[in-house]
Structure formats: structure tokens, C-alpha cells
Amino acid sequence: MPLLLFSQLFLYNYVGQQSFGSSVVMLIICGALVNGPYALITTAVSADLGTHKSLRGNSKALATVAAIIDGTGSLGAALGPLLAGLISPTGWNNVFYMLISADVLACVFLSRLVYKEIQVWRGCVNRNSSSCLALTHPR
Template sequence: MLLLAAPTLYGFSMISEFGFGPTIAMLLVCGGLVNGPYSLITTAVSADLGTHKSLKGNARALSTVTAIIDGTGSIGAALGPLLAGLLSAGGWDQVFYMLMTADFLALLCLLRLVTKELTSSKSPPISAVELKEH
């Protein structure tokens, strides 16, 4: 989704000249592509950390980690409009370039996790017989 978000944002900046209808349609697509990963990240990372052995089933530690992850996203949500306001003085193209850059940075940050998940899903599952042998 993040890989498609940046080109869609570029398309949004171009199609907005064609009227209200196409602008709304592209805005819905852009919003889905950007907000979808955010929602998945906050829930998936929280669930992943919740099963981590260092937490040892501590619900309080899990809620703290979840709050930190969600709070970090809120910081980004607060800084985005601030940067947009500052960059809009140079033209709205600068704002869209900032949003595209943020999407690519998010994609780079998640790339390691994605490759880890893909490589772990390719390994064959351990059977019950193999578990008994260990």
C-alpha cells in the first residue's frame, strides 16, 4: 500500500485540476493507501510485541508499548500539517513531495520487517513429530 501511495499522491496533485469529482475520488484512494498501513502497523506491531518473551505476558507493559507506538503516530500527525503549512508558501507541489517522501521513508522503515516476515513464511512449519524429538 505504501508503495502505491506515493505515485497516487503524485496523481492526486495532477488530477486535482480536473474538478471536484475526480479530486474526491483520488483523495479517497490516497487516504486508504496511507491510513491503511498506519492502522495495520499499530495493531500488528502491538500484537507482535505482545507475544515477545521479554514482556512475559505483562498486560501493563503491552499497553505501554501500544501507547508509545500510537503516540509516535500522533507526533507524525501533528508535524505533518505544520510542515505542510510551512512548505505551502513555496507552492502545493512542495507539500505533495513532502508527503511522498514521508511514504517512502515509512516504506524503508518497514522493509526489514517485511523481508523478515516473507523469509519466515517460506520456511516449512515444524510438525508435531519434530517437536516431540526436541
């Protein structure tokens, strides 16, 4: 989704200014491409933490870590508009370039996780399903 968002932001910068309808459609697509990974990441991290053996039975620690994850996402949601407001006097193209660079940065940060998941998946293709479950969700 972040890779699709990268191209969608370029397209929105040029096509979204043509009419109100095209701007609304582009905003809906951009919103889906941004919110999808955010929801998946926060849900997957919370689920992985819930099964981690160091947090098992300690609901306060789990709640604290989940709150830190959600708070970090909220911090990013607050800083984005602040940066857009600071950059917009230099031109809206620069705001789009800021959004695109934030998307590229997110892709870079997620690339290690994606690489690990691909390695686990490739190992599961050659094994039976019970060992794949053990690889992806250790007990």
C-alpha cells in the same frame, strides 16, 4: 500500499486539480492507502508485543509500549500538517513532494521488516504448517 500511494500522490497532484469530484475520489484513495498500513502496523505490533515473553503477565508494561506506539503515530499525524503549512507558501507542488518523500521514507523503514517476513514465508513454503506457525509466532 505505500508503493501504491507513491504513484497515487503523483497522480493526485496533476489530476486532482481538474474537478471537485476527481479531488474527492483521489483523497479517498490516498486516505485508504495511508490508513491501511497505519492500522496494520499498530495492530500487528501490539499483537506481537502481547505474545512476547518479556511482557507476559505485565499488563502495565504492555500498555506503556502500546501507548508509545500510538503516540508516535499521533506525533507523525501532527507534524505532517505543520510541515505542509510551512511548505505551502513555496507552492503546493512542494507539499506533494514532501508527502511523497515521507512515503518513500516509510517504505525504506519498512523494507527490513518486509524482507524478514518474505524470508519466513519462503521457509514456510518448504515446510509443514506446524513449523511455520512456530517460525512466525514463537512461544
